[in-house]
Amino acid sequence: MPCHNDAPLGVFDSGVGGLSILREIRALLPQERLIYLADQAHLPYGEQSAADIVRYSRAATDFFCAQGVKLMVVACNTATSAALPILRQTYPDLAFVGLEPPVRPAARDSRTGVIGVLATPITTEGERLASLVERFADGVRVIRRPCPSLVTLAERGGPWTPADYAQIASLLADLNAENVDQVVLGCTHFTFVAPLIQAALPAAQLVDPAPAVARRVQNLLAEAGRLASADCAGGLRYLTTGDPARLASQIQHLLGEAAPTEGLALDF
Ligand code: DGL
Numbered sequence: 001m002p003c004h005n006d007a008p009l010g011v012f013d014s015g016v017g018g019l020s021i022l023r024e025i026r027a028l029l030p031q032e033r034l035i036y037l038a039d040q041a042h043l044p045y046g047e048q049s050a051a052d053i054v055r056y057s058r059a060a061t062d063f064f065c066a067q068g069v070k071l072m073v074v075a076c077n078t079a080t081s082a083a084l085p086i087l088r089q090t091y092p093d094l095a096f097v098g099l100e101p102p103v104r105p106a107a108r109d110s111r112t113g114v115i116g117v118l119a120t121p122i123t124t125e126g127e128r129l130a131s132l133v134e135r136f137a138d139g140v141r142v143i144r145r146p147c148p149s150l151v152t153l154a155e156r157g158g159p160w161t162p163a164d165y166a167q168i169a170s171l172l173a174d175l176n177a178e179n180v181d182q183v184v185l186g187c188t189h190f191t192f193v194a195p196l197i198q199a200a201l202p203a204a205q206l207v208d209p210a211p212a213v214a215r216r217v218q219n220l221l222a223e224a225g226r227l228a229s230a231d232c233a234g235g236l237r238y239l240t241t242g243d244p245a246r247l248a249s250q251i252q253h254l255l256g257e258a259a260p261t262e263g264l265a266l267d268f
Helices: 019-028 050-066 077-090 103-109 121-125 127-136 148-156 162-177 188-200 210-223 244-255
Strands: 009-013 033-038 071-074 095-097 114-119 141-146 182-185 205-207 235-240 261-263
Touching: 009 019, 009 050, 019 033, 019 188, 019 210, 019 244, 033 050, 050 071, 050 077, 071 077, 071 210, 077 095, 077 121, 077 127, 095 210, 103 114, 103 127, 103 182, 103 205, 114 121, 114 162, 121 127, 121 141, 141 162, 148 162, 148 188, 162 188, 182 188, 188 205, 235 244, 244 261
Parallel strands: 009 033, 009 071, 033 235, 071 095, 114 141, 114 182, 182 205, 235 261
Antiparallel strands: none
């Protein structure tokens, strides 16, 4: 039987954070073709205006539409919070999967009744998180902590120095004192700095949404009858609006693979 349903999936983030999502999708669905787009020319998103983030996200979506993608993963909590409702309205025929801080499992599993949400300022202050807390964290205290410096660290990459550990320990120290036992990784970049977060909060469990996002992609494609068939070969393209050589070295460092990367000029 020939390979069918092999239109690609688009995975979008401001930088390398979405690679944590891409890695899970690839492990679960190796027969899918994936296009990863990092908008590193505009990084970081977390402290920019919602209007700018909408503009960047629309340009990325236009690009993916031109590539004929069957689904787009907005692998960025910040862009999901600021732009996903508008993207869904603007591109009604495209399937989207967004990223939301996994407040629900964290609240459910908390024994101390205090959870932390680490994210960018756009996400911690956004309506989307407020609504998640209201719906799923009844009776649980939720400490929202904007951590833009963790994005910078994740983009820089390890090896982590004692100064990095000290910086994150002091950023998060009060969460220990507050008895936080579940810590939501509310920014896709934070998967790559998880060792620093865990060292700062040794008693807490980190809650990473990446595996659940990959399952959501699988379910949506299955429901739509659009999963690539088992004999499709898969494939991967990495693009950045920033420096392709830098992205290649980040991929080598974060995913342990030597991959070709392409520069992309988008009309923002
Ligand atoms: N990776 C993005 C997120 O999940 C944010 C990083 C940035 O500030 O650009 O929120």
